[in-house]
Amino acid sequence: MTPHLHRAQPYALALFRIVVGLLFACHGAASIFGVLGGARDGGSIPAGTWPGWYAAVIQLIGGALVALGLGTRLAALISSGSMAYAYFTVHQSHALFPLQNGGEPSAIYCWVFLLIVFTGPGALALDGLFTDRAPDRQDRDHTAEQNTPVAA
Incomplete structure (x- = not known):
């Protein structure tokens, strides 16, 4: 992978995550609130209807969380x-x-979504505000130490 593509990878993953999350959340909003064309018949799914309403809740909340990069x-x-x-x-x-x-x-x-589970949120995720980034720095520092020539 070229260095330019490698540097852009976290941002490409973030854009992918945001778009997919928003599209998924829109499905949930359409089914629950009847917006954006509504559910299949143009309306909303009655609250508590199994499994459609529960699936719509997962779509709305899960899509929003994925888009925000929170608990991705x-x-x-x-x-x-x-x-x-x-x-x-x-x-x-x-x-x-x-x-x-x-x-x-x-x-x-x-x-x-299974791919996002394994790739993680990429850049621009709210998860980064709540997680400790120290292990990442330690990994980079350890790698830099290994590549530094020892003076004789």
Whole structure:
């Protein structure tokens, strides 16, 4: 990887995380509040309806947390799991492949959020305000010490 791309990687991950989180939160807001075109029928899902309303809550809260970079890995893991559940309980029974059963968004979101679990939030995440950055500095300092020539 070129040095320029390597330096931009945390910001590319942040942009990816923010866009995905916002899109996911919009799905939840549409289902809960009937905004942005509403749920499938143009309205909102009645509160407490299983599993749609609970999925919408996960979408709204999980998407917002991922977009903000707050509790990113946990929010992404729960969001990924909810989309896996949606795919296997709602879509899989209609046909085998996502293109055939209408489950493409669920499948894609499932894998995208799983990727965020492993890559982390990238730059510009609120998680950085609450976590100790000392281990990162220690790793860099240790690496720098290893690469520094010893004077004889």
